Amino acid sequence: MRPESDAWNRALTGEPDGLSRIDTPSLVLDLDAFEANVATMARLARERGIGLRPHAKTHKCASIARRQLQAGAVGLCCAKLGEAEALAAEGIEPLLITAPVSAESKIARLIALNARVRGLAVVVEEPENVKALGEAAAAAGQTLDVLIVNDVGSHRFGVPTVEAAVELGRLIAEQPALRLGGIQGYAGRIQHITGYEERRLLSRSAAAHLGAVRDALREAGLPCPVVTGAGTGTHDFDHEGGVFTDLQVGSYIFMDADYDAVALTPDGSRRFSNALFVLTRVTSCQHDGFATTDAGSKCFALDGPPPRIARGAPQASRYGMFGDQFGKVELPDGGRLPVGTLLTVVPSHCDPTVNLYDAIVCVRGGKVEAIWPIEGRGRTD
Amino acid sequence: MRPESDAWNRALTGEPDGLSRIDTPSLVLDLDAFEANVATMARLARERGIGLRPHAKTHKCASIARRQLQAGAVGLCCAKLGEAEALAAEGIEPLLITAPVSAESKIARLIALNARVRGLAVVVEEPENVKALGEAAAAAGQTLDVLIVNDVGSHRFGVPTVEAAVELGRLIAEQPALRLGGIQGYAGRIQHITGYEERRLLSRSAAAHLGAVRDALREAGLPCPVVTGAGTGTHDFDHEGGVFTDLQVGSYIFMDADYDAVALTPDGSRRFSNALFVLTRVTSCQHDGFATTDAGSKCFALDGPPPRIARGAPQASRYGMFGDQFGKVELPDGGRLPVGTLLTVVPSHCDPTVNLYDAIVCVRGGKVEAIWPIEGRGRTD
Numbered sequence: 001m002r003p004e005s006d007a008w009n010r011a012l013t014g015e016p017d018g019l020s021r022i023d024t025p026s027l028v029l030d031l032d033a034f035e036a037n038v039a040t041m042a043r044l045a046r047e048r049g050i051g052l053r054p055h056a057k058t059h060k061c062a063s064i065a066r067r068q069l070q071a072g073a074v075g076l077c078c079a080k081l082g083e084a085e086a087l088a089a090e091g092i093e094p095l096l097i098t099a100p101v102s103a104e105s106k107i108a109r110l111i112a113l114n115a116r117v118r119g120l121a122v123v124v125e126e127p128e129n130v131k132a133l134g135e136a137a138a139a140a141g142q143t144l145d146v147l148i149v150n151d152v153g154s155h156r157f158g159v160p161t162v163e164a165a166v167e168l169g170r171l172i173a174e175q176p177a178l179r180l181g182g183i184q185g186y187a188g189r190i191q192h193i194t195g196y197e198e199r200r201l202l203s204r205s206a207a208a209h210l211g212a213v214r215d216a217l218r219e220a221g222l223p224c225p226v227v228t229g230a231g232t233g234t235h236d237f238d239h240e241g242g243v244f245t246d247l248q249v250g251s252y253i254f255m256d257a258d259y260d261a262v263a264l265t266p267d268g269s270r271r272f273s274n275a276l277f278v279l280t281r282v283t284s285c286q287h288d289g290f291a292t293t294d295a296g297s298k299c300f301a302l303d304g305p306p307p308r309i310a311r312g313a314p315q316a317s318r319y320g321m322f323g324d325q326f327g328k329v330e331l332p333d334g335g336r337l338p339v340g341t342l343l344t345v346v347p348s349h350c351d352p353t354v355n356l357y358d359a360i361v362c363v364r365g366g367k368v369e370a371i372w373p374i375e376g377r378g379r380t381d
Numbered sequence: 382m383r384p385e386s387d388a389w390n391r392a393l394t395g396e397p398d399g400l401s402r403i404d405t406p407s408l409v410l411d412l413d414a415f416e417a418n419v420a421t422m423a424r425l426a427r428e429r430g431i432g433l434r435p436h437a438k439t440h441k442c443a444s445i446a447r448r449q450l451q452a453g454a455v456g457l458c459c460a461k462l463g464e465a466e467a468l469a470a471e472g473i474e475p476l477l478i479t480a481p482v483s484a485e486s487k488i489a490r491l492i493a494l495n496a497r498v499r500g501l502a503v504v505v506e507e508p509e510n511v512k513a514l515g516e517a518a519a520a521a522g523q524t525l526d527v528l529i530v531n532d533v534g535s536h537r538f539g540v541p542t543v544e545a546a547v548e549l550g551r552l553i554a555e556q557p558a559l560r561l562g563g564i565q566g567y568a569g570r571i572q573h574i575t576g577y578e579e580r581r582l583l584s585r586s587a588a589a590h591l592g593a594v595r596d597a598l599r600e601a602g603l604p605c606p607v608v609t610g611a612g613t614g615t616h617d618f619d620h621e622g623g624v625f626t627d628l629q630v631g632s633y634i635f636m637d638a639d640y641d642a643v644a645l646t647p648d649g650s651r652r653f654s655n656a657l658f659v660l661t662r663v664t665s666c667q668h669d670g671f672a673t674t675d676a677g678s679k680c681f682a683l684d685g686p687p688p689r690i691a692r693g694a695p696q697a698s699r700y701g702m703f704g705d706q707f708g709k710v711e712l713p714d715g716g717r718l719p720v721g722t723l724l725t726v727v728p729s730h731c732d733p734t735v736n737l738y739d740a741i742v743c744v745r746g747g748k749v750e751a752i753w754p755i756e757g758r759g760r761t762d
Binding site: 021023024025026057079080099100102103105106125126128129151155156157158159160188281283284286287290292294295296297298299301302303321322323324325326328339340349351352355356357358377378380381 | 402404405406407438460461480481483484486487506507509510532536537538539540541569662664665667668671673675676677678679680682683684702703704705706707709720721730732733736737738739758759761762
């Protein structure tokens with residue numbers, strides 16, 4: 001469990017200005033922990049001479065994106081065009097869309113967005129898509145930045161070989177309205193490998209592939225100023241090979257039950273603190289050994305380990321779902337929790353959990369300091 | 382697989398006015414199937430002399446609630462106060478909140494809502510809560526309808542015994558601002574038992590408990606006009622015992638992969654058709670045997686069996702998650718699906734899947750006929 005701030009402790013031990021006034025269920029951000037996480041990652045990146053391009057799929061929130069830019073980020077990543085539209089409407093730029101945009105209606109939206117955003121870029125993997133983007137940008141009198149996305153092991157998408165990447169680079173160079181901005185490779189499945197050394201070795205081979213693509217592009221006379229990828233799980237060593245120019249870290253700002261199990265430092269010490277919690281109340285306790293809360297599977301994404309109770313219930317209590325609407329706190333030794341008991345619970349996986357809420361309640365010193373809208377919530381389009 | 386309407390077939394076989402114009406991922410409602418489901422359940426209820434009080438936790442959508450009321454429903458159920466507020470703002474009434482409302486701030490909101498809605502009721506299980514509601518309603522010069530909620534086996538909440546229910550009934554009668562409207566019991570865990578006869582037997586014993594509570598209340602001189610509960614899983618026999626006055630059916634309007642496995646009729650024949658689909662496109666296919674789509678776990682709730690592909694991929698293809706943002710279609714015989722291929726996918730569990738979207742795209746005859754906002758989305762408060 002993270003060493004919690006005094007303010008957080010005070011809030012939860014019932015001081016009158018504490019969390020007890022917040023309606024539940026709510027998504028709550030411990031601002032002290034969040035700001036420390038942002039500052040720590042920014043300091044590491046500065047010290048190591050590498051850029052940060054934090055991924056907004058984690059938070060979908062302009063207030064957070066703004067703070068990441070203020071801490072020195074070179075830009076933000078978006079998983080989907082809709083996410084980029086939502087953040088751009090709040091003035092967030094530069095933006096990199098980290099998955100191909102290929103449907104006809106989406107290319108029209110992309111071109112419209114490119115007219116409004118300084119520093120928009122999108123990844124490409126297919127010759128047909130390169131042609132379609134080139135024609136659409138040319139028809140609009142625009143220049144569109146594109147990055148070649150490479151498959152570094154997840155097989156979700158991405159150009160599979162160095163040769164195919166160079167061929168795609170040549171195609172891009174033939175499109176006057178496109179500008180080749182570099183390459184991307186994201187080893188999603190590596191990020192959550194719990195052992196530090198195993199993760200480091202696998203990430204090194206993914207980075208080596210990207211390095212080979214970069215070198216081959218340059219040998220072919222093509223530019224490759226940006227090599228972007230990586231995540232929180234590989235942030236501690238992905239600067240080492242000299243391949244990446246910036247890291248697409250996401251979860252470090254919040255952490256979650258899933259990442260809590262991953263050794264992010266060589267000695268396993270905690271570098272980032274849990275800053276994101278679901279605040280929930282006990283709404284029924286008619287039986288020994290468990291209680292019912294107001295946060296079920298409409299409040300917690302389920303693609304990870306079970307949510308972990310940070311505060312509000314005896315140690316060894318476990319949190320589970322009691323259907324969509326309600327949570328179940330299993331209590332040791334047949335205990336009971338009175339109705340009204342407030343619990344803070346670390347979500348299984350931060351990204352899809354944040355996507356369930358319209359706002360984040362930001363807390364400091366036991367007081368609500370701000371409520372940040374999650375502008376990109378539901379923007380999976 | 383459901384016998385799909387001709388219109389739906391046309392739309393998906395590429396007719397120019399078909400689904401291909403809809404942006405993806407989207408939540409799509411087949412209006413023909415939806416209306417047939419609504420009409421079928423309404424007809425059955427009329428024939429059997431039982432009321433319907435459909436549960437809005439399934440759809441959170443005023444347009445759907447309105448159609449259920451037009452088909453004869455006695456009112457709508459809401460799982461949370463926030464859901465009721467969202468539907469009341471659209472003029473939906475009467476509304477029954479099917480879980481206790483006990484936090485101080487929520488009681489204030491409940492009283493404010495009671496001033497605006499004709500026919501608001503809330504369930505109670507605790508003496509303290511009865512007192513708090515009685516005092517709040519009296520202070521506001523209101524009468525508030527309450528139903529005693531009974532535990533019929535799920536243990537999520539509810540008064541556990543007949544005696545405790547009568548005691549609570551007496552407490553309610555002592556509060557001049559409260560009116561005892563009857564009782565509720567919802568056997569959530571029974572609804573999804575696949576075998577018809579096993580489900581019928583278990584539901585009968587749950588109903589028997591409610592019958593005993595009703596009789597004991599009447600013997601004590603207390604009113605019990607309403608006995609409400611049940612769901613889609615038990616709709617076919619919960620009228621038999623003469624205990625329920627109305628059924629809280631929810632999923633029948635949409636159906637889902639979970640309910641598709643439940644025999645809802647004695648001979649296992651389909652009574653309700655799949656009306657709800659996630660529409661998604663293939664966005665990448667670099668490998669034999671699988672393709673990547675644009676709908677991942679931010680588009681599908683995961684608390685059920687895997688989503689089922691209704692159309693767009695060869696039979697024996699399977700849908701899984703490729704992380705939060707993307708889906709993975711596993712194809713038989715090392716097949717491929719071209720980028721842009723449109724798939725309709727039946728979600729695992731309709732309620733939490735609907736809660737991920739801001740709107741439902743309603744389709745008939747291969748054309749978009751309406752887009753209905755999901756007013757209660759995210760209203761888990």
